[in-house]
Amino acid sequence: MISPVRPQARSEWAALVEGLFSTPAVIPPKYFYDSLGCTLFQAICELPEYYLTRTERAIFTTHADTIAAVAGRGRQFVDLGAGDCAKGEFWLSALQPRRFIAVDIAAAAIEPALARMAAAHPEIEFSGVVTDFSDVLDLGPELDGSGVTFFYPGSSIGNFSPDKALALLAQVRHMCGNRGGLLIGADTPKEPSRLEAAYADTLGVTAAFNRNVLNHVNAMLGSDFDPAAFSHVAFYNVPDRRVEMHLQASTPQRVQVAGRERVFTQGDRIHTENSYKYSPEEFAALLRRAGFSSVVVWQDPAGDFAVYYAE
Ligand code: AVJ
Numbered sequence: 485m486i487s488p489v490r491p492q493a494r495s496e497w498a499a500l501v502e503g504l505f506s507t508p509a510v511i512p513p514k515y516f517y518d519s520l521g522c523t524l525f526q527a528i529c530e531l532p533e534y535y536l537t538r539t540e541r542a543i544f545t546t547h548a549d550t551i552a553a554v555a556g557r558g559r560q561f562v563d564l565g566a567g568d569c570a571k572g573e574f575w576l577s578a579l580q581p582r583r584f585i586a587v588d589i590a591a592a593a594i595e596p597a598l599a600r601m602a603a604a605h606p607e608i609e610f611s612g613v614v615t616d617f618s619d620v621l622d623l624g625p626e627l628d629g630s631g632v633t634f635f636y637p638g639s640s641i642g643n644f645s646p647d648k649a650l651a652l653l654a655q656v657r658h659m660c661g662n663r664g665g666l667l668i669g670a671d672t673p674k675e676p677s678r679l680e681a682a683y684a685d686t687l688g689v690t691a692a693f694n695r696n697v698l699n700h701v702n703a704m705l706g707s708d709f710d711p712a713a714f715s716h717v718a719f720y721n722v723p724d725r726r727v728e729m730h731l732q733a734s735t736p737q738r739v740q741v742a743g744r745e746r747v748f749t750q751g752d753r754i755h756t757e758n759s760y761k762y763s764p765e766e767f768a769a770l771l772r773r774a775g776f777s778s779v780v781v782w783q784d785p786a787g788d789f790a791v792y793y794a795e
Pocket of ligand 1: 528536638639640641642643682683690757758759
């Protein structure tokens, strides 16, 4: 039921090591999502400051009928970055997909979700693809030629630079053929104080999520990063329209990584995430540049978040 496409290649490992030895060091955000990271991310989604998830859910709930009417029922449904499939599952009743394909880098997240949904919905064919689509979206032979709805919620597209986002959207557009569309959510630019609160919450859950990437890297590479020696830094980079997250060495650190030593002086940072923000006009333009001709937008009354259907 679950097929791996391009499993963890040696080149991925080499790219991670190279990032750790560059200046400044960088760890791609896909490495947040080990088992604990997935759990911490679920907790983030419930934080009072993290408005993204609940605002998107409110938009989906308010406009479910309209969205279902434009997206069409009875299609194949591809849940990109599905995680626990909670967001995708919402659409089962409204869209009544014929097939549900969960796509995620974390097999541990989608396996139980698929089993749970398959038991509850015997009329739907469920499958999973474990893949890393940060460079190429390769679903293997998973899709049949019929109509398909791609689903990419939560502003996960914000992890890509605008160039890379355009490339991913163009690949999705290609896979849509002329009988498919994309339902996608993207966060909007707003006051830096609100954005910064969403990524540096009072309880420190996002800080734990950020630091935990070092546990994951240690488990993957056998390195000896001390998560306690790095502090969580999150700020809105106004000119680049992105929230940045970093891990900053609070004291000098010598870390053993893949048989080499990486030295951090106090204050050195590891860049762990970018989260780009788009106005509805900007994002609709990006979708059109990716080859989609019709774009519909829904927002919450405050304009905090936006949901798009493009075909
Ligand atoms: C899963 C990429 C949408 O950027 O808001 C949450 C990840 N990082 N808090 C985001 C995240 C810190 C999240 N995305």
